[in-house]
Amino acid sequence: MSIGELIARARRLAAHEGRWMASLGMWATRRAHGVGDEDVAVGYARAQASTMYGMVFFFAIETVGVSFMLAAHPVAHLVMLLLDLYTVFLVLGLHAAAVTRPHVVRPGELRVRRGARLDLRIPLDRIESVRHDLRFPGANRSEDGVLDVAVASQTSITVTLTEPVTAVDLWGRGTQVRTVRCHADDPRTAVAAIRKLLPAEA
Template sequence: MTALARRAVRFEAGSWRSLARWLLRRPDLAPGDTPFPYRGPLLAPMLVMTGLSVLEVVALDLLLPWPGLRLVLLVVGVWGTIMMLGMLAAVTVHPHAAGPSGLRIRHGTSLDVHIGWDAVAGVRHVRRSRPGSRSVQTDGGQLFVLVGGQTAVEIELARPVIVALPGDRSAEVTTVCLYADDSRGLVSAVRASLRSSEP
């Protein structure tokens, strides 16, 4: 199986698992974790795209005169709509989290990085924008986890940390920049955890 096929299978499996968690209202959090969602800028575009996908399915079913083709396009359209909902579910049930053991940095099902508090040197609120279509980027020891092309929190690490990235890649990073809907709340939570973990 090629790398692209493996990624496609993982993406679809993750979408179905995320939908199940969303329907059961069971976000992927460890005991004691405080969630910090990042879906704010994604919500409206994803809902619009899902709505357009539903309209397309209905329109094609009404307009096409060939029953066999209508059935094929109906199946493809419904699958596509479910996958759109799965993407929305993924960013909903996999928030960033600050917990007893450290910080979890996520992006849907494609990224899940755990950084222990002993590896965090400091944190600050700073807004940045970056070009490019990738939501997860690295540049000179910096990891960027973007939402809408922007980040709002910068985490300085006490030492280089190797993180697993989408596409079976990895990178050594010393700074993590990410977006959170409540970025100031995340900064406060990280600072409080750093104070409580001091000897």
């Protein structure tokens, strides 16, 4: 990997860090990112909430325990305290990003997101079909042309396209996809909202 590629990846990682940090502020003030007054926000974070809160509790307990263990070693104590606090805020930030960056349905576009990591815009005129379709995709299974945007290891909506769109991952790699599977807290309502705005021929 070249120096230029490493710098580009570092910049994308820094941008991701900035997005989840900003999401904490939006979450605290009950604001959503990129959702207009006429848009339909489709939440998907509910399925992972218990897991994320459990992780925060575990890391918080670990932070207290390690602080007591390293109390006699000030430098090590400070380093570990900063790392542990960062981890707690990271987990909270990732969940906050999922809460404040929902999928969005608006005239002409379906916006599929995964927290601060993925933001895929699908023109509605490229959608062939959309349906409620509960799946549990395996971590090691992949299909050509299929993007699984799973939450808590599940997807509940399948969107089939007439022509591919490009999904860009955290590192800037683009993949052509013709089927997108994502999760929604209320998939049937989300499917109805999408179908309502589809062109008549779809």
